[in-house]
Amino acid sequence: MPPMPVIDLSLIDTHKVLIDKEGIRKVNLQRYEMEQLDGILYLDHKEHILVGYKDVREDEFWVRGHIPGRPLMPGVLMIEAAAQLASYGNHEFLQSDQFVGFGAVDEVKFRGTIVPPAKLILLGKALDIRPRRIVCYVQGFVDGKMVFEAKITGMPV
DSSP states (O other): OOOOOSSGGGGGGGTOOOBHHHHHHHTTTOGGGGGGOEEEEEETTTTTTTEEEEEOOTTTTTTSSSSTTSSSOOOOHHHHHHHHHHHHHHHHHHTTTEEEEEEEEEEEEEEEEOOOEEEEEEEEEEEEEETTEEEEEEEEEETTTEEEEEEEEEEOO
């Protein structure tokens, strides 16, 4: 049985984007095919919670080959989306302009598949925030169903 969501999904307006892709690009350096975060929908600085999303499109670079005739979003890209959310969280919660890269990924559980087109909603809660490290618990949801969860550690690169 999946854990409870980090935040009640009914509180999130998926049509109200707080930070768009251009705002994310000011913080996260990934570009082109490696941009796995399209927007930030919610920020709570006191509770260290943020919610982002990725529109999983039918023209993504991986669709043709993973899996032909039945495209499934690769788990590694789900984790990359979670890492990009954590990186953006580091910027928001520490007011830091340092680029944050992967330090570790732990406690990953894949609970479902993502088939394009889909909107992947990413719920993140920073568990530990320091100048040299952020640890975020991230959950991914599609159509209200949890498809993965992971603990992401990011470090300035």
